[in-house]
Amino acid sequence: MATTTMTGSSTRTTPRRRITKPLAVVGLLALWLVAWTLLRGQDMLELPRATLTDLHHWLNDVNDSVGASRNSSPIFLYFFNEIRAVMDALVTFVQGLIAQPAYARPVPVLGWLGVVALVSYASWAFANWRVALLAAGGFILFGLQGLWQESMDTLALTLVAVFVSLLFGIPLGILAGVSDRFHRLITPVLDLMQTMPTFVYLAPLTLVFLIGPASATIATLIYAMPPAIRITAHGIRSVPAPPVEATDSFGATRRQRLTKALLPLSKRTIVLGVNQTIMAALAMVTVAALIDAPGLGKTVIKALQTTDVGTAFNAGVAIVVMAIVLDRVTTAASVRAEQGGGEPNPRIRRLLLAGFGLVAAVCSYLSYTYLWASEFPEGGQLGEYLSQGATTVTTWAQHNLADVTAAVKDGVTIALLNPLEALLAESPWWLMGAVIVILAALIGNLRAAAVAAVCVGLLVGTGLWNASMITLAMTLVATLLVVALGVVIGVWMGRSSRADRVIRPVLDAGQTMPAFVYLIPVVALFSVSRFSAIVAGVVYAAPVAIKIVADGVRAIPESTVEAATAAGSNTWQTITKVQLPMARQSLLLATNQGLIYVLSMVVIGGLVGAGALGYEVVAGFSQGQLYGKGLAAGVAIVVLGIMLDRIARAAAQRSDRAPSPNHT
Amino acid sequence: MRSIVSKRVLAGVSLSTVAALALTACGGSKIESTEAADSGDCGTFTIAINPWVGYEANAAVIAHVAETELGCKVVKKDLKEEIAWQGFGTGQVDAIVENWGHDDLKKKYIEDQKTAVNAGSTGVEGVIGWYVPPWMAEEYPDITDWNNLNKYASLFETTESGGKGQLLDGDPSFVTNDEALVKNLGLDYQVVYAGSEPALIQAFRQAEEKKEPVLGYFYDPQWFLSEIELVKVDLPEYQEGCDADPEKVACDYPVYDLDKIVSKSFADANGPAYQLVDNFNWTNEDQNVVARYIAQDNMSPEEAAEKWVEANQDKVEAWLPQS
Numbered sequence: 001m002a003t004t005t006m007t008g009s010s011t012r013t014t015p016r017r018r019i020t021k022p023l024a025v026v027g028l029l030a031l032w033l034v035a036w037t038l039l040r041g042q043d044m045l046e047l048p049r050a051t052l053t054d055l056h057h058w059l060n061d062v063n064d065s066v067g068a069s070r071n072s073s074p075i076f077l078y079f080f081n082e083i084r085a086v087m088d089a090l091v092t093f094v095q096g097l098i099a100q101p102a103y104a105r106p107v108p109v110l111g112w113l114g115v116v117a118l119v120s121y122a123s124w125a126f127a128n129w130r131v132a133l134l135a136a137g138g139f140i141l142f143g144l145q146g147l148w149q150e151s152m153d154t155l156a157l158t159l160v161a162v163f164v165s166l167l168f169g170i171p172l173g174i175l176a177g178v179s180d181r182f183h184r185l186i187t188p189v190l191d192l193m194q195t196m197p198t199f200v201y202l203a204p205l206t207l208v209f210l211i212g213p214a215s216a217t218i219a220t221l222i223y224a225m226p227p228a229i230r231i232t233a234h235g236i237r238s239v240p241a242p243p244v245e246a247t248d249s250f251g252a253t254r255r256q257r258l259t260k261a262l263l264p265l266s267k268r269t270i271v272l273g274v275n276q277t278i279m280a281a282l283a284m285v286t287v288a289a290l291i292d293a294p295g296l297g298k299t300v301i302k303a304l305q306t307t308d309v310g311t312a313f314n315a316g317v318a319i320v321v322m323a324i325v326l327d328r329v330t331t332a333a334s335v336r337a338e339q340g341g342g343e344p345n346p347r348i349r350r351l352l353l354a355g356f357g358l359v360a361a362v363c364s365y366l367s368y369t370y371l372w373a374s375e376f377p378e379g380g381q382l383g384e385y386l387s388q389g390a391t392t393v394t395t396w397a398q399h400n401l402a403d404v405t406a407a408v409k410d411g412v413t414i415a416l417l418n419p420l421e422a423l424l425a426e427s428p429w430w431l432m433g434a435v436i437v438i439l440a441a442l443i444g445n446l447r448a449a450a451v452a453a454v455c456v457g458l459l460v461g462t463g464l465w466n467a468s469m470i471t472l473a474m475t476l477v478a479t480l481l482v483v484a485l486g487v488v489i490g491v492w493m494g495r496s497s498r499a500d501r502v503i504r505p506v507l508d509a510g511q512t513m514p515a516f517v518y519l520i521p522v523v524a525l526f527s528v529s530r531f532s533a534i535v536a537g538v539v540y541a542a543p544v545a546i547k548i549v550a551d552g553v554r555a556i557p558e559s560t561v562e563a564a565t566a567a568g569s570n571t572w573q574t575i576t577k578v579q580l581p582m583a584r585q586s587l588l589l590a591t592n593q594g595l596i597y598v599l600s601m602v603v604i605g606g607l608v609g610a611g612a613l614g615y616e617v618v619a620g621f622s623q624g625q626l627y628g629k630g631l632a633a634g635v636a637i638v639v640l641g642i643m644l645d646r647i648a649r650a651a652a653q654r655s656d657r658a659p660s661p662n663h664t
Numbered sequence: 665m666r667s668i669v670s671k672r673v674l675a676g677v678s679l680s681t682v683a684a685l686a687l688t689a690c691g692g693s694k695i696e697s698t699e700a701a702d703s704g705d706c707g708t709f710t711i712a713i714n715p716w717v718g719y720e721a722n723a724a725v726i727a728h729v730a731e732t733e734l735g736c737k738v739v740k741k742d743l744k745e746e747i748a749w750q751g752f753g754t755g756q757v758d759a760i761v762e763n764w765g766h767d768d769l770k771k772k773y774i775e776d777q778k779t780a781v782n783a784g785s786t787g788v789e790g791v792i793g794w795y796v797p798p799w800m801a802e803e804y805p806d807i808t809d810w811n812n813l814n815k816y817a818s819l820f821e822t823t824e825s826g827g828k829g830q831l832l833d834g835d836p837s838f839v840t841n842d843e844a845l846v847k848n849l850g851l852d853y854q855v856v857y858a859g860s861e862p863a864l865i866q867a868f869r870q871a872e873e874k875k876e877p878v879l880g881y882f883y884d885p886q887w888f889l890s891e892i893e894l895v896k897v898d899l900p901e902y903q904e905g906c907d908a909d910p911e912k913v914a915c916d917y918p919v920y921d922l923d924k925i926v927s928k929s930f931a932d933a934n935g936p937a938y939q940l941v942d943n944f945n946w947t948n949e950d951q952n953v954v955a956r957y958i959a960q961d962n963m964s965p966e967e968a969a970e971k972w973v974e975a976n977q978d979k980v981e982a983w984l985p986q987s
Contacts, residue, residue, distance in 0.1 A: 048843060049843050049855075049857075050843065050844070064772070067750065068777070070753070070754070105695060106695065106696070107695060202747075203747055206747050206751075207750055210754050210756055211741060211743060211747065211750075211751050211754075211756045289742065290715075290742075290743075290744060291743065291747060292741045292742045292743055301715065301742070302742075304862050305715055305716060305717055305720075305861070305862075306717060306887070306959040306960075307862050307865050307866065307869075307888075308962075368695075369695060370692050370693065370694060370695065371692060371693045371694070371695055372692040372693075374695060398870070402870075402874075409823065413823040413824075414823065418823070519860065520863075520866050523862070523863045523866045523867065524870065527867065527870070528824070528832060528856065528858040528863050528864075528866075528867050529822070529823060529824050530823075530824060531823070606857075606859045607859040607860040607863060608858070608859060608860070608863050609824065609857065609858050609859060609863060610859070611856065611857045615836065615857045615859050618836050618859055618860075619836035621746075622744060622746065622835070622836040622837040623768075623836065623837065624746050624769060624772070625768050626836075
């Protein structure tokens with residue numbers, strides 16, 4: 001997803017505008033401040049917590065009528081019920097293979113030995129022996145943690161969700177790659193699927209697809225399919241023109257052009273899409289557990305009920321390890337798809353394929369037949385060590401760091417968050433709306449301003465304007481922290497490959513560790529507050545920003561950096577005058593992605609004291625009569641995301657055309 | 665060079681294959697196929713597991729008795745309340761075994777859709793209210809009277825409460841009138857939404873540990889109360905109907921009779937599992953024992969239930985169907 005957001009057509013800018021832009025922005029902000037001091041507290045459109053608007057009531061009614069028609073409507077009888085049956089069958093089948101007792105056996109078809117052997121074999125065959133070792137180690141770790149069955153349940157559900165995502169996602173992505181019209185049509189749909197909080201559609205899903213694996217899988221694939229579509233389309237679109245033209249000149253049909261030129265040339269990007277789809281599916285593991293999805297997510301949720309940080313952490317580690325294994329294997333597979341395996345002798349490789357295949361088959365047979373190879377041997381204490389370790393660290397931090405962290409929280413809240421929130425939420429809505437639209441026009445373009453105007457209208461329409469502005473203030477502060485971290489750590493990683501090697505796994509963990517695992521530690525350190533919500537957002541969003549900046553810094557040709565050093569620049573000068581300006585594109589992308597990731601944590605923030613939109617969504621999921629309001633809050637989050645994204649993109653396109661700002 | 669390495673690898677591969685095959689010959693106990701056990705006349709019994717420990721205690725004990733005494737095949741589904749109620753209509757849930765009020769859901773599913781019926785009290789009483797950590801009740805004895813809350817409002821000020829005292833509200837699953845209460849009782853407080861039970865528990869735990877002030881919404885029975893005995897603040901006493909208009913509430917929360925809800929078809933079939941659920945009745949103290957086993961002694965719900973049932977055979981006898 002990271003690579004796809006900044007593409008699009010560029011717009012015209014005139015030199016006159018560029019000169020006046022900063023002045024105009026400053027002028028606008030000054031006017032706003034003056035108006036704010038005069039009008040503060042008027043027309044804030046606050047809505048008390050228990051009050052519902054007509055729209056919210058109407059959404060409740062719609063939800064109820066769907067539920068009431070479930071047994072009579074033909075859509076249910078012939079469409080949704082069929083989908084449910086197929087999904088249930090798929091998941092139950094894979095679970096029977098690796099996770100749950102099936103086919104009149106007390107254990108699944110394949111035991112631990114068979115799964116480890118097959119996974120390692122596939123990793124080696126499609127990628128290389130290094131990731132095969134990693135995969136074997138990772139899977140054995142699940143067993144040692146005492147989480148073999150839970151891990152396999154999670155893997156089964158993830159595999160099915162990914163399989164279905166790709167089955168539909170890749171063809172749709174190809175279509176979006178070759179047809180501009182379809183691309184324009186589907187982009188907002190994908191935005192909606194990726195930013196609509198899952199809590200909003202969990203309850204309706206169980207109404208339509210009933211409680212069970214089908215609903216859990218569909219919840220997962222709503223979030224996991226968009227990357228497959230987006231990245232496939234991006235891959236097809238970025239195939240360079242010459243080879244395609246060459247194919248055309250040989251008189252290729254459209255079909256041949258696709259299969260002979262476009263698809264082979266975008267193979268690597270498409271595999272990257274598979275990778276991102278897997279990551280997105282794993283991100284849903286805990287949330288899906290709220291509707292009875294089997295696996296590691298349940299362990300996390302149960303542990304949370306007794307505030308057992310250690311057990312939650314243990315299961316969280318298994319999710320992280322699974323994500324890292326699948327990420328490394330698919331990444332290595334994409335490299336292989338592009339460069340080939342590098343074996344000098346295909347005959348030996350064929351022999352090895354057969355030989356190792358035989359070993360894997362024997363292991364599978366053993367795990368099918370014998371109990372020792374089927375059930376992971378008990379007595380692994382690793383899980384207990386991990387959870388005790390996590391508990392100890394949390395308790396220690398709570399006793400020794402809480403004063404420092406409380407001071408940080410107070411500082412940021414008083415100096416930054418409260419003033420910003422006062423400015424955004426206590427301006428009259430029409431003033432704030434006007435500021436947003438004009439700002440979009442000034443730093444972006446007229447089209448962005450038009451989108452912003454529509455979005456402002458929609459936010460007012462949801463009845464949750466005031467909550468949206470409070471959420472916006474938190475989002476902006478969190479994004480600021482994310483970008484700061486992105487620049488500092490990203491530059492460090494970009495300059496030192498050793499730092500990169502050490503930090504990267506930590507970033508992976510930050511991205512894939514379920515937020516539910518660190519809710520309690522975050523509250524322990526920063527108490528129930530908006531700042532806790534910001535911290536949760538930063539933990540999730542900073543890794544993406546850091547990685548993008550690091551890649552950007554590393555992509556700068558070495559000769560440029562060497563030239564600067566030769567000319568007598570010290571490290572600081574090299575960074576500020578050469579590396580950062582040259583990585584400007586990456587900085588913009590990091591900001592944009594950081595923002596989107598922060599927004600996706602708004603609901604988690606609602607669980608630790610953020611209030612505002614996040615809490616409304618959670619409450620709507622928990623209480624039937626608040627459902628409509630929760631849905632409206634979910635829509636408000638989506639609208640905020642689209643508005644900020646479109647403004648940021650327009651601004652980025654515009655600054656692309658501006659000359660480099662440094663002259664020294 | 666390369667080909668020698670490959671040959672060695674090949675040799676290794678064939679060796680390990682042979683070794684693996686050899687293992688097959690002498691390898692441990694085989695997996696026997698199992699025939700589905702005959703489950704008697706009870707059949708499958710599906711309990712929703714709502715996400716709190718007290719609920720899990722009820723469910724674990726009922727499930728244990730249903731499995732061991734009645735030979736049922738018990739399926740537990742982890743679901744939030746709202747989704748569990750939905751499951752009655754679709755036949756996916758048989759019973760909810762601890763229900764806190766939920767008059768809106770009762771109206772929708774019992775009266776309107778007629779997919780659910782009430783299966784009587786669990787015997788457990790639920791109390792909702794405002795609580796302070798024990799150190800505060802000791803240091804400021806009169807704080808437990810709501811009339812004195814304004815006197816102490818400044819103690820409860822935080823970065824989140826906008827210059828007023830902070831009243832921490834919790835899990836969004838629970839009905840709260842707190843904003844209206846603050847307004848109607850003229851309290852100088854601001855409701856701050858913690859948003860989840862773990863966040864609320866963590867706030868109380870830290871407040872007691874560091875002797876910091878906290879005033880928050882909590883409920884009993886809850887396993888956390890046996891870790892730290894929070895003290896309830898007395899609001900104006902509840903009178904029948906004083907909470908009729910949510911905007912004008914100025915009284916404490918009612919005491920909830922926590923009841924059991926089952927699906928209509930499950931009740932109509934009147935099988936042994938239904939009769940067990942219908943008869944099930946115990947006390948707050950019983951539930952707290954099992955909840956403590958789960959939350960503090962780290963037992964699995966199954967172990968906890970087994971332990972309690974062994975010690976309380978007489979109570980269990982009374983729940984069994986009379987045939």
